[in-house]
Amino acid sequence: MRHVLERLAGRVGTRTLVVLGGVVLAAVVGVPALAIARRGPAVPQPVAFNHLKHTEQLELSCEFCHQYVRTSAHSGLPDAATCSLCHATPQGTSDEAARVTELLAAGDPLRFNKLVRMPEHVFYTHRRHVAIAELDCEICHGAIGTTERPPRRALVRMDMDFCMDCHRERDATLDCNACHR
Numbered sequence: 001m002r003h004v005l006e007r008l009a010g011r012v013g014t015r016t017l018v019v020l021g022g023v024v025l026a027a028v029v030g031v032p033a034l035a036i037a038r039r040g041p042a043v044p045q046p047v048a049f050n051h052l053k054h055t056e057q058l059e060l061s062c063e064f065c066h067q068y069v070r071t072s073a074h075s076g077l078p079d080a081a082t083c084s085l086c087h088a089t090p091q092g093t094s095d096e097a098a099r100v101t102e103l104l105a106a107g108d109p110l111r112f113n114k115l116v117r118m119p120e121h122v123f124y125t126h127r128r129h130v131a132i133a134e135l136d137c138e139i140c141h142g143a144i145g146t147t148e149r150p151p152r153r154a155l156v157r158m159d160m161d162f163c164m165d166c167h168r169e170r171d172a173t174l175d176c177n178a179c180h181r
């Protein structure tokens with residue numbers, strides 16, 4: 001990188017070089033930073049939940065923990081009450097499973113945090129998409145149901161184009177007022 005800039009310096013003035021260097025630096029440093037800023041900060045969780053163990057090995061349905069996914073706007077996240085059904089007594093042999101039982105015994109509410117959060121002005125409902133349009137979770141959430149650790153950010157970025165592209169394909173509404181309140 002440096003000698004390319006030096007060779008260029010032979011042909012163009014130093015001012016141009018400084019500007020060019022600045023542009024290159026901004027491109028190298030700024031683009032990843034901007035990408036992270038657009039995706040939002042990493043989301044912390046109280047324990048290292050393992051979807052794969054619970055969905056494939058224990059064959060729990062998504063609705064077991066995301067209770068309202070077919071009936072409401074929000075599908076809901078599980079909390080201590082759901083985890084206690086099994087982890088009130090020790091399960092398996094891993095340290096993290098043992099920690100879940102300890103946290104529950106100490107009265108921790110196990111508050112999980114959302115990865116995707118629509119802005120206030122957007123209206124979205126799971127009922128319409130899951131129960132009526134019968135769309136798979138993966139289309140919008142990627143393969144989170146088989147992750148072994150909580151992802152730090154949403155696996156799929158749902159911006160307005162993402163919603164609009166599917167609505168156009170499937171003849172669903174493109175009316176601003178359907179999604180914006």
Ligand code: HEC
Pocket residue numbers: 062063066069073074075076077114115116117118124126129130135136137138139140141158
């Ligand atoms: C058409 C896209 C789409 C599909 C299909 C979809 N979701 Fe979502 N999901 C979203 C959006 C958008 C949000 C954020 C909602 C908000 O913040 O208002 C979300 C949020 C969530 C949340 C966080 C809690 C909440 O309700 O805000 C969970 C859990 C979730 N979805 C689970 C599921 C499961 C399980 C399925 C399949 C049965 C599913 N979703 C199918 C778009 C989708």
Ligand code: HEC
Pocket residue numbers: 047048049050053054057058060065078079082083084085086087091092093094096097100110
């Ligand atoms: C239906 C029973 C059941 C429910 C409900 C349940 N678990 Fe588990 N969980 C298990 C069993 C059994 C294991 C041990 C599996 C193994 O080690 O093979 C386990 C393992 C774990 C582990 C260790 C994973 C690993 O990578 O070793 C964590 C963490 C965990 N559960 C968290 C939770 C949390 C958090 C909840 C609530 C949101 C929950 N579980 C709900 C039965 C359950």
Ligand code: HEC
Pocket residue numbers: 045049050051054055060061062063064065066077078112113114115116117137138141144145146149150151154
């Ligand atoms: C035993 C409980 C349990 C089961 C069963 C379960 N989940 Fe989850 N789910 C969680 C927990 C706990 C979190 C938060 C921690 C994490 O992301 O791992 C979560 C988070 C999510 C999120 C992130 C939502 C957001 O944006 O905040 C999605 C999407 C999701 N689950 C989809 C699924 C799908 C799809 C299935 C079925 C294939 C499923 N889950 C089955 C407990 C469960």
Ligand code: HEC
Pocket residue numbers: 122123124125128129132133135139140158159162163164166167170172173178179
């Ligand atoms: C993969 C396809 C798909 C994606 C992605 C999708 N939708 Fe939809 N959406 C549909 C379909 C199909 C319907 C019509 C369902 C029905 O028959 O009621 C619908 C219906 C709706 C409705 C009800 C509209 C009405 O007629 O009142 C709203 C609101 C909506 N979607 C918002 C959103 C938002 C917001 C997003 C992005 C976060 C989104 N959708 C992403 C397929 C999709």
Ligand code: HEC
Pocket residue numbers: 118119122158159160163164167173174175176177178179180
């Ligand atoms: C199918 C749902 C849907 C429809 C229809 C829709 N929007 Fe959006 N719009 C969204 C979502 C979701 C966001 C939030 C995107 C994000 O947070 O990245 C958004 C964001 C916006 C924003 C905020 C700026 C931004 O990019 O975040 C404006 C302004 C906007 N929409 C205008 C419109 C107008 C005007 C129309 C009609 C031509 C329209 N929208 C139709 C889903 C929709």
